[in-house]
Amino acid sequence: MTQHDPRTVYLRDYTPPAYLVDEVRLTFRLAPHATRVLSEIRFRPNPDATGRDFFLHGEGLKLISAHINGAQVTPELIEGGLTLDAPDAPFTFEAEVEIDPENNTALEGLYRSNGMYCTQCEAEGFRKITFYPDRPDVMAPFHVRIESDLPVLLSNGNPGASGEGFAEWSDPWPKPAYLFALVAGDLVAHSGSFTTMSGRDVALNLWVRKADIDKCAFGMEALKKSMTWDEEVYGREYDLDVFNIVAVDDFNMGAMENKGLNIFNSSAVLASPATATDADFERIEAIIAHEYFHNWTGNRVTCRDWFQLCLKEGLTVFRDQQFTGDMRSHAVKRIDDAMLLRAAQFREDNGPLAHPVRPESFVEINNFYTVTVYEKGAEIVGMLRRLVGDEGYGKALDLYFERHDGQAVTIEDWLRAFEDATGRDLSQFARWYSQAGTPRVHVAEDWSEGRYTLTLRQETPPTPGQPDKQPVVIPVAVGLLNPNGDEVVPTQVVELNEAEQSFAFDGLSARPVPSILRGFSAPVILRQEQSDETRTFLLAHDTDPFNKWEAGRDLARTNLMAMIQDGTGPDAGYIDALGRGIADESLDPAFRAQLLALPGEDELAQAIFETGHAPDPTAIHEAREALRHAIADRLGDVLTRLYDTHQVTGPYSPEAADAGRRSLTNAALSLLSLTQGGDRARAQYRAADNMTQQIAALGVLLRIGEGEAELKAFEDQWSHERLVMNKWFGLQVAASAPRDAAATAEALTAHPAFDWKNPNRFRAVFGALSGNAAGFHAPSGAGYRLLADWLLKLDPLNPQTTARMTQAFSTWKRYDADRKTLIRAELERIASTEGLSRDTSEMIGRMLAD
Numbered sequence: 001m002t003q004h005d006p007r008t009v010y011l012r013d014y015t016p017p018a019y020l021v022d023e024v025r026l027t028f029r030l031a032p033h034a035t036r037v038l039s040e041i042r043f044r045p046n047p048d049a050t051g052r053d054f055f056l057h058g059e060g061l062k063l064i065s066a067h068i069n070g071a072q073v074t075p076e077l078i079e080g081g082l083t084l085d086a087p088d089a090p091f092t093f094e095a096e097v098e099i100d101p102e103n104n105t106a107l108e109g110l111y112r113s114n115g116m117y118c119t120q121c122e123a124e125g126f127r128k129i130t131f132y133p134d135r136p137d138v139m140a141p142f143h144v145r146i147e148s149d150l151p152v153l154l155s156n157g158n159p160g161a162s163g164e165g166f167a168e169w170s171d172p173w174p175k176p177a178y179l180f181a182l183v184a185g186d187l188v189a190h191s192g193s194f195t196t197m198s199g200r201d202v203a204l205n206l207w208v209r210k211a212d213i214d215k216c217a218f219g220m221e222a223l224k225k226s227m228t229w230d231e232e233v234y235g236r237e238y239d240l241d242v243f244n245i246v247a248v249d250d251f252n253m254g255a256m257e258n259k260g261l262n263i264f265n266s267s268a269v270l271a272s273p274a275t276a277t278d279a280d281f282e283r284i285e286a287i288i289a290h291e292y293f294h295n296w297t298g299n300r301v302t303c304r305d306w307f308q309l310c311l312k313e314g315l316t317v318f319r320d321q322q323f324t325g326d327m328r329s330h331a332v333k334r335i336d337d338a339m340l341l342r343a344a345q346f347r348e349d350n351g352p353l354a355h356p357v358r359p360e361s362f363v364e365i366n367n368f369y370t371v372t373v374y375e376k377g378a379e380i381v382g383m384l385r386r387l388v389g390d391e392g393y394g395k396a397l398d399l400y401f402e403r404h405d406g407q408a409v410t411i412e413d414w415l416r417a418f419e420d421a422t423g424r425d426l427s428q429f430a431r432w433y434s435q436a437g438t439p440r441v442h443v444a445e446d447w448s449e450g451r452y453t454l455t456l457r458q459e460t461p462p463t464p465g466q467p468d469k470q471p472v473v474i475p476v477a478v479g480l481l482n483p484n485g486d487e488v489v490p491t492q493v494v495e496l497n498e499a500e501q502s503f504a505f506d507g508l509s510a511r512p513v514p515s516i517l518r519g520f521s522a523p524v525i526l527r528q529e530q531s532d533e534t535r536t537f538l539l540a541h542d543t544d545p546f547n548k549w550e551a552g553r554d555l556a557r558t559n560l561m562a563m564i565q566d567g568t569g570p571d572a573g574y575i576d577a578l579g580r581g582i583a584d585e586s587l588d589p590a591f592r593a594q595l596l597a598l599p600g601e602d603e604l605a606q607a608i609f610e611t612g613h614a615p616d617p618t619a620i621h622e623a624r625e626a627l628r629h630a631i632a633d634r635l636g637d638v639l640t641r642l643y644d645t646h647q648v649t650g651p652y653s654p655e656a657a658d659a660g661r662r663s664l665t666n667a668a669l670s671l672l673s674l675t676q677g678g679d680r681a682r683a684q685y686r687a688a689d690n691m692t693q694q695i696a697a698l699g700v701l702l703r704i705g706e707g708e709a710e711l712k713a714f715e716d717q718w719s720h721e722r723l724v725m726n727k728w729f730g731l732q733v734a735a736s737a738p739r740d741a742a743a744t745a746e747a748l749t750a751h752p753a754f755d756w757k758n759p760n761r762f763r764a765v766f767g768a769l770s771g772n773a774a775g776f777h778a779p780s781g782a783g784y785r786l787l788a789d790w791l792l793k794l795d796p797l798n799p800q801t802t803a804r805m806t807q808a809f810s811t812w813k814r815y816d817a818d819r820k821t822l823i824r825a826e827l828e829r830i831a832s833t834e835g836l837s838r839d840t841s842e843m844i845g846r847m848l849a850d
């Protein structure tokens with residue numbers, strides 16, 4: 001890809017649509033290979049348009065006929081759609097097209113999954129259903145008629161007439177085509193109801209295949225909680241008579257917020273104690289909330305164009321993070337979010353795929369559904385809230401909804417709502433949206449005569465296309481502790497908006513110990529000279545849970561870096577401090593489990609790369625294992641006590657307190673097995689009455705090279721459960737010793753249940769392979785070759801999932817010459833393949849670019 005690729009779309013080229021749509025009527029005559037779609041679209045000239053060129057998007061459509069105001073017309077079919085001479089006055093366009101859902105393996109537009117029809121239209125899938133101005137700034141009410149013998153026929157909005165072989169739906173709320181949805185299948189519903197704050201009754205249904213009806217109760221409760229929460233916290237009420245969720249096995253993403261008809265990857269909604277883990281339950285609760293929250297942040301107020309994607313995603317992720325914090329623990333959730341941001345978004349932001357939260361250009365928009373747009377987008381909303389305060393944030397959101405309901409808007413509109421509501425100038429803050437890269441904040445301290453001065457300096461390394469960076473506004477939450485561990489200055493937020501700035505704290509009797517970036521108040525990397533003694537002090541005394549955890553994490557990282565780079569051994573001082581932390585019964589068990597989680601291998605690789613050295617994934621893996629052994633050795637007694645005393649008794653519940661205890665005991669189990677063998681895990685496996693305990697025990701056994709019998713038993717027990725079998729596939733690769741990982745993955749691809757066209761199954765194996773850092777980067781290059789082979793196989797069928805999974809290679813420039821040569825060869829092999837999809841070639845092109 002070059003800068004002047006004709007397929008590239010630029011933010012700066014935006015022009016308003018030539019025509020607007022007042023109403024859409026669609027009729028679907030469903031047939032697996034020849035579905036007919038009849039459309040009747042009422043257009044009118046857009047008074048704000050700069051031209052009158054009539055263009056409708058369309059891809060892979062067989063045009064049967066077209067009419068304008070009832071008269072037959074012959075449109076000119078051009079690349080990506082059709083054009084014709086349209087009146088400069090309101091008119092009705094009708095078209096009949098034929099499509100082939102059965103052969104739609106890309107899972108965009110209308111497709112089939114296990115005999116059921118379903119759709120995925122975000123971002124640009126509607127153009128594979130019929131000719132339409134498929135852009136988010138064209139909003140219209142939709143009326144849909146579905147004709148099929150299948151028993152359940154669903155679309156957006158409220159149900160209308162229905163009868164033998166047909167059903168009609170009407171969505172009164174104007175929406176862009178990307179929110180269109182249709183489902184038809186042999187489904188059953190788990191039903192419920194909700195009364196909104198103004199007293200309206202809403203029917204709630206979770207539609208699934210019969211065999212899954214026992215996995216719906218949790219999702220239904222999560223939906224009700226989400227509806228209540230959005231009323232109480234944001235004052236947002238649901239606006240239709242019915243809210244439908246459908247579970248689909250073949251789905252590229254997690255879930256989709258289509259108006260009134262959310263379509264979910266079955267892994268993101270189906271759960272029972274026997275088949276889903278605590279982590280699954282928490283994720284399902286969050287995704288249901290996320291999609292529901294989109295009804296206001298995304299649907300009622302939508303994006304003008306796809307460059308504004310973070311407008312709906314960043315805000316909605318922030319809202320679902322708040323929700324999870326309220327339902328569970330804010331401290332634990334914040335640490336989880338920071339771990340994800342560092343593992344995935346910092347990785348992206350510091351490599352060839354770095355891009356601003358609002359990108360300036362794209363070739364394939366599907367490639368920009370990234371952790372940067374979502375997670376860093378959410379961090380920006382969090383910083384805004386911190387800067388204007390809770391009250392200012394509430395006022396700004398009220399104004400945003402009031403001003404822009406029913407509109408397709410931009411980041412500028414969003415920021416203006418904050419400026420108008422709070423009087424704050426956000427012009428410098430807006431750089432967070434346009435500037436890629438992770439800012440580094442360097443800390444210097446000074447102490448004299450009762451005055452403590454903190455000097456903060458910011459710099460952001462260059463990213464592709466952005467060599468020079470300007471200072472951003474960074475809210476830094478700071479607290480000060482005195483040497484005996486008491487907090488002398490409680491948390492306050494200082495605003496770093498220049499390249500370098502000093503902040504003074506007066507009236508202190510002794511030199512304080514600073515706790516900086518409390519609550520991870522900005523998505524930055526803190527560079528701070530800190531002794532292990534200070535970190536140990538903060539791990540023991542910091543009142544801010546995030547920084548207390550961070551101190552332990554820093555100790556672990558420092559120790560691991562020294563082990564890897566200087567060949568030192570595990571640090572008993574760190575291990576003892578960790579032991580005191582995990583034994584502290586005043587702390588939440590879930591938080592103590594997080595204390596026990598060492599920095600990941602990929603995170604360590606990046607840290608080593610930043611010291612100017614090529615990381616060796618094998619050495620990193622070995623050091624991490626050695627430290628885990630040393631912890632298990634030295635803390636055996638406390639780990640045994642934790643394991644024994646925090647077992648959950650009684651019936652399984654996925655709620656946070658029990659889940660936290662299981663995560664602590666399973667972290668202890670994993671360590672204890674290193675020094676004491678697999679007996680304890682085997683006993684847990686046998687006694688387990690829920691998936692959390694069962695799969696944790698199996699994973700522990702596999703990681704110590706045991707568990708062959710349990711692995712077989714697990715397969716026999718669960719071979720009929722697709723979602724559970726995804727775990728079985730993934731775990732074997734994740735738990736493989738590095739030298740065996742590629743071979744394990746390859747062997748699994750020959751398993752009769754390896755349905756590689758199913759994105760969940762494909763990701764289970766190959767996501768686990770790229771996640772096993774030392775295995776994927778094994779010196780033979782077998783991991784690279786295997787992944788490349790399978791990406792090339794998947795690309796012609798499903799470009800979106802293929803392109804996403806190429807990211808496994810994105811860190812390739814970190815490594816030594818041998819690994820770089822091996823990876824480059826695979827990237828070039830993919831790039832030079834005839835007929836490679838636009839999605840995948842864009843990703844590979846960006847990775848290979850200098």
Ligand SMILES: [Zn+2]
Pocket residue numbers: 290294312313316
């Ligand atoms: Zn979303």
